[in-house]
Amino acid sequence: MAKFGMELLNLLVFLCVLHFCNGSHFRGGSMSWKPIGNNFIKLKYKVGFKFNHEEPGFDRCTTDAQHDRTELSTSGKLECESCTEYDKMKDLKWICNDFEESEDSAVGYFTYIYHIPENNTEFDISYEHCCWINLESPIDKYGGAKGWKMLAHVDVSPRPDNGKINSSPVPANIPMEKFYKGCHYHLRIPVYDRDNDAIRCRYANEDKGECPADGNKKACGPNTDGLKINYKDCTLDFDTRNVEEGNHAVNVIIEDYIRPVKRKSQPLSKVSLLFLLYVERESTSCLKPMIIDPPSCKSIRPDEHFEMVIRAEPGDPWKPISKIRTQKPYGMRASQMVDDPDVPGRKMVTLRWYPTPYDLGEHSVCFSALDSDSYTSGLYCTFIYVERDPLQPVPEKSTPGEDDFIVAGETWIVKFNKQVNRPKSSAYIRIVNPETDKIAYQVDVTDSSVVYEDNMINFLPPREGLLMAASSMKIQYELQLDGGIAMPKEGGCASEPAKWIIGVRALKPGELQPPGGIGIGARPRDCNPTTLEIFVPNETVQDVKDCFLHLPEGAVDVIEQVTLTPYELCCPGSCEKDTAGKMGPPGHAGRPGPPGYM
Structure with missing residues (x-):
């Protein structure tokens, strides 16, 4: 047996x-x-x-x-x-x-x-x-x-x-x-x-x-x-x-x-x-709890402190939030759930992490909220990318950089620390008056007028808009970049929001528009294939129509300072018909900047 x-x-x-x-x-x-x-x-x-x-x-x-x-x-x-x-x-x-x-x-x-x-x-x-x-x-x-x-x-x-x-x-x-x-x-x-x-x-x-x-x-x-x-x-x-x-x-x-x-x-x-x-x-109700505005992706350097707050509120006011569940990478800690001091009925949990070089790479933290009847919000996840050099703009290499002035009409360049791609969803670049919070100019980076090249974003704000409200020849602005205006070409999260103070000024009397100021993002016109364009201050030419401006004899040496534009320069309709769309006689110069620019 x-x-x-x-x-x-x-x-x-x-x-x-x-x-x-x-x-x-x-x-x-x-x-x-x-x-x-x-x-x-x-x-x-x-x-x-x-x-x-x-x-x-x-x-x-x-x-x-x-x-x-x-x-x-x-x-x-x-x-x-x-x-x-x-x-x-x-x-x-x-x-x-x-x-x-x-x-x-x-x-x-x-x-x-x-x-x-x-x-x-x-x-x-x-x-x-x-x-x-x-x-x-x-x-x-x-x-x-x-x-x-x-x-x-x-x-x-x-x-x-x-x-x-x-x-x-x-x-x-x-x-x-x-x-x-x-x-x-x-x-x-x-x-x-x-x-x-x-x-x-x-x-x-x-x-x-x-x-x-x-x-x-x-x-x-x-x-x-x-x-x-x-x-x-x-x-x-x-x-x-x-x-x-x-x-x-x-x-x-x-x-x-x-x-x-x-x-x-x-x-x-x-x-x-x-x-x-x-x-x-x-259940008597299908109203589920809600997670409030969770980020989809965050970048962090090793040996830096990371903190993220998860907020949840009930779908049914009679069923308060009972728990915020988290699924975390190694070493991340979640606080006890507490009341949100700003919103009655809302609960919050704070996640804290101090990743080490061992944690380099992709991680995810997932979370959901449960109400008093164990009804779930559904799962939300934030992908966390631990890397030594997260994608970010570099103000000191951008044009204009922090506290720098740029001539109205020049191309603006935002440089990043690595190569970038255009995002698939809308995000904005704004030029804002810091005293009034009024937006002087904004552009959606998904628009084709915004050019992505290597580690740069190029765009061209209109000259007349930035100096229209100026009481002097220059004005201070704040350049504001939405989060997500750039995606890294090789892994990682989209760029975080950024901003810095810049200035915009008009050309000084007798000053010529710097070479390269016009080009990327310019709007094409249906005239000649190319044009040599010189910008002349309004106060210099006063009431002289731009079609009748020309370079004096012997002034050929200034050609090195003019701007070669990739778009056409048409003469206004007030000029003679046979001069419209033509360069005119040798030495003919371009038109001055638009009203309000100078």
């Missing part, structure tokens, strides 16, 4: 190794990758597990493990069929960076360096295992499934648009979100792309090898009633009226595309994002 009992025990242990008695502990995860150096990529995965899960070969998260960044073990493996022999199979380790014991939740991450296989620039890395926490959806949807699959499709061939090596999108881990039955929700999938590519989201597809290989027992594809993924904007619409109560697993594939996306465009890469939606009983 004792022998039989030992044999039975051995059989049970063997079955456990085959995962038949594996605990239900998986709560979601994601993958991303980026190239580093020659012939290597860095793969980063994020995972969520039950905090209280116990199983042979699985290390739980503890306060000490979190503090020491201990490498913890799981029973999973990372596989790469096309990789080098050394990289084909790797133990799935994790470093716990946050946990919530009351919600039985722990999240962590790990990174591996992969050598790019010789003569093989395209391959898949995947993590396929068991088991999800209990899924309550109908048997015909999941078939009693427990398995999951995360993957990253890597392609390190040069991009066709710029010849550089691509980086994948970076999704944020989504903790289990709770929703009431009978309501409709619109949710954003939090994702960031280092290359500012177009992002698309869809369900994982079994025909493309994106689902776990356990027959019909898998949590994959469109298996949740009422849930729709909006492909183009990476959002979810979730109508819970006919949805089973309980946990619902969602397996999303995120792809990046070169802009603009065309019908036959192919994705540059793809990565997985897996998460849970929990539907509970019906």
Whole structure:
């Protein structure tokens, strides 16, 4: 009998190794990758597990493990069929960076360096295992499934648009979100792309090898009633009226595309994002709490103090905010939730972090608010980019720089500390009178008159506008730059807001417009292809029409000081018809600046 009992025990242990008695502990995860150096990529995965899960070969998260960044073990493996022999199979380790014991939740991450296989620039890395926490959806949807699959499709061939090596999108881990039955929700999938590519989201597809290989027992594809993924904007619409109560697993594939996306465009890469939606009983109200104006991306230098305040207010005034949940990178601390002193009913939590050089790279902090009935706001995430040199304007190298004067009519240049791209959404450059707060000029940087080149933004305010209200030949302004007027070409967050004091002045009597003052951003006219243009103060020419201005004989040496404009110079209609649009006789000069300029 004792022998039989030992044999039975051995059989049970063997079955456990085959995962038949594996605990239900998986709560979601994601993958991303980026190239580093020659012939290597860095793969980063994020995972969520039950905090209280116990199983042979699985290390739980503890306060000490979190503090020491201990490498913890799981029973999973990372596989790469096309990789080098050394990289084909790797133990799935994790470093716990946050946990919530009351919600039985722990999240962590790990990174591996992969050598790019010789003569093989395209391959898949995947993590396929068991088991999800209990899924309550109908048997015909999941078939009693427990398995999951995360993957990253890597392609390190040069991009066709710029010849550089691509980086994948970076999704944020989504903790289990709770929703009431009978309501409709619109949710954003939090994702960031280092290359500012177009992002698309869809369900994982079994025909493309994106689902776990356990027959019909898998949590994959469109298996949740009422849930729709909006492909183009990476959002979810979730109508819970006919949805089973309980946990619902969602397996999303995120792809990046070169802009603009065309019908036959192919994705540059793809990565997985897996998460849970929990539907509970019906509620008397579908008004959900709100997170107030969370930033989407923040840049910070290592060894600098970072602080961010999260504010939330209830959707239903009879259901006050009970909790602000956070999912944070290692070392970030959240304060106790307190009342916002400025807005009754609003709550706030302050996040503080002091990243070290070890933290260089991308991180995400995600947060949601719960009301007194445990109704969630939905998940919001801020991507935090720890870098030694965040994108920022450089006033001392700009034109005009801080406390510098510029001649009205010259091109303005805002220089940055690295190369920049134009943003996809509106942001403004403003020239403001600091005494009256009146805007003298503003321009949306998405307008084609604003030129982006290398590390510069060039624009040309109208001459007449800046000196119209001046009581003297010069006036002081404040140059104000919205946050987001520039995107870095190679990873990181958009530029932060900036401002500095500048001055605008008129030309002095006898002074010529400096060469190069007109050009970028100028408005074309339908006359001659090019024109030599000289600006003459109004007080010098008085009532003489500009068509009759000409250079005196022997004044050819001043040609070195005139401005060559790329737009046409037309004579006003008050001049003779046959002179309109013509340079006139040799020595003919251009018109003076517009009224109000001088």
